[in-house]
Amino acid sequence: MARIGFIGLGNMGGPMARNLINAGHTLKVYDLSEDAVSFVVQSGARAAESVKDAASGVEFVVTMLPVGNNVRDVYMNDGAIASADPGTVMIDSSTIDVESAQAAHAAANEAGFTMLDAPVSGGVIGADAATLTFMCGGDLASFEKARPILEGMGRNIVHCGGPGLGQVTKICNNMLAGINALAAAEAMVMGERLGVSRETLYNVISTSTGRSFLFENSNPMPGVVPTSPSSNDFKPGFMAKLMLKDLRLSQAAAQAAGTSTPLGAAATAASQQLIEQGFGDDDTASIIKVIDPKVK
Numbered sequence: 285m286a287r288i289g290f291i292g293l294g295n296m297g298g299p300m301a302r303n304l305i306n307a308g309h310t311l312k313v314y315d316l317s318e319d320a321v322s323f324v325v326q327s328g329a330r331a332a333e334s335v336k337d338a339a340s341g342v343e344f345v346v347t348m349l350p351v352g353n354n355v356r357d358v359y360m361n362d363g364a365i366a367s368a369d370p371g372t373v374m375i376d377s378s379t380i381d382v383e384s385a386q387a388a389h390a391a392a393n394e395a396g397f398t399m400l401d402a403p404v405s406g407g408v409i410g411a412d413a414a415t416l417t418f419m420c421g422g423d424l425a426s427f428e429k430a431r432p433i434l435e436g437m438g439r440n441i442v443h444c445g446g447p448g449l450g451q452v453t454k455i456c457n458n459m460l461a462g463i464n465a466l467a468a469a470e471a472m473v474m475g476e477r478l479g480v481s482r483e484t485l486y487n488v489i490s491t492s493t494g495r496s497f498l499f500e501n502s503n504p505m506p507g508v509v510p511t512s513p514s515s516n517d518f519k520p521g522f523m524a525k526l527m528l529k530d531l532r533l534s535q536a537a538a539q540a541a542g543t544s545t546p547l548g549a550a551a552t553a554a555s556q557q558l559i560e561q562g563f564g565d566d567d568t569a570s571i572i573k574v575i576d577p578k579v580k
Contacts, residue, residue, distance in 0.1 A: 285309050286433060289338035289345045290329070291358055292378070293320035296404070297348035299411040300377070300437045302327045304346075306414075307436035314338040339364035339372070344433050346375045351529070352384030359388045365395045373430055374399040377418070379458070381533055382448045382540070389422065389447035398426040401447065402434065403454035407521040415439045419457070421450030452537065459534035462527050462551040462568070464498040469572035472505040473579070482508050504572035506580060513567030524571065525564035528555040 285308040290301045293315040301324045305311055311329040314337065315321050321331050332338035335358050339345045345364050349355050355378050359365050364374065374392050376385065376399070385401040392399040400422040410416040416438035420427050427443045434441045444453045471494065475485040486508040490500045502521070506514045513519055531552040538545040554574050561577075563570045572579050 287342040289342040292348040296411045303414040336367035340367045349378040352380035379403045385451045386448040401450040419450040419453040458530035459548045468499045469504040473576045504569040514569040518566040518570045520567040527568040
């Protein structure tokens with residue numbers, strides 16, 4: 285079993301850290317929130333005093349942070365890289381811009397360390413159940429060394445290529461998820477307004493060519509899938525404001541790649557409208573409120 289420093293214990297990071305403890309690893313944890321730290325310490329972790337403390341005396345450093353600037357600050361600027369022991373493997377599971385991921389890789393490599401960008405898919409439910417998908421960018425040897433750690437938190441561990449390509453894969457996935465959510469909302473509202481019951485729409489589409497994982501499992505129309513956030517007051521599995529963040533990342537990446545993403549742009553605009561209406565803390569399924577504000 286490994287010694288791990290875990291930095292960033294939010295809605296995703298907290299359950300991920302606890303799963304590593306359950307898998308038998310020894311953790312030092314750090315977060316700006318004392319409550320978040322206490323949540324994991326109660327499961328057997330030791331609280332670190334700082335980023336540098338969390339990154340020292342361990343074999344792996346795992347981070348789960350909100351944005352690229354946070355990742356740069358934690359690893360660079362006299363942070364984790366400066367205090368880590370030789371041979372430590374850095375694993376960043378944040379969803380951030382590709383440029384920041386590649387900058388963190390470069391800084392780690394320059395200091396003699398190896399790193400993976402390893403963003404996840406699966407949301408809070410997957411983090412709790414240790415069934416996340418990890419999309420990993422970095423060299424293959426580091427990927428294989430980190431695999432046992434990632435398997436303590438997830439079920440599907442994929443090497444996507446070199447530095448930053450885990451982030452590219454995650455951004456593509458979440459852009460498509462955002463598009464699917466918006467498209468599902470449009471279809472469900474249109475069909476119901478034209479006289480087809482929402483239950484019939486769901487039953488037919490979920491067995492037809494318009495089906496998708498999101499349509500079947502997180503349908504934005506309330507009442508058709510009992511476990512969907514839309515049927516539970518839009519309690520978040522994945523908050524709408526986080527989807528907007530990822531959609532914005534997709535548009536920045538598209539611009540850098542010189543590729544057109546008209547549906548991604550439409551989903552981004554709709555998500556922005558949703559957040560402006562005050563639903564940022566609701567689940568992504570709440571995108572249906574942009575199509576029909578009175579839906580219930």
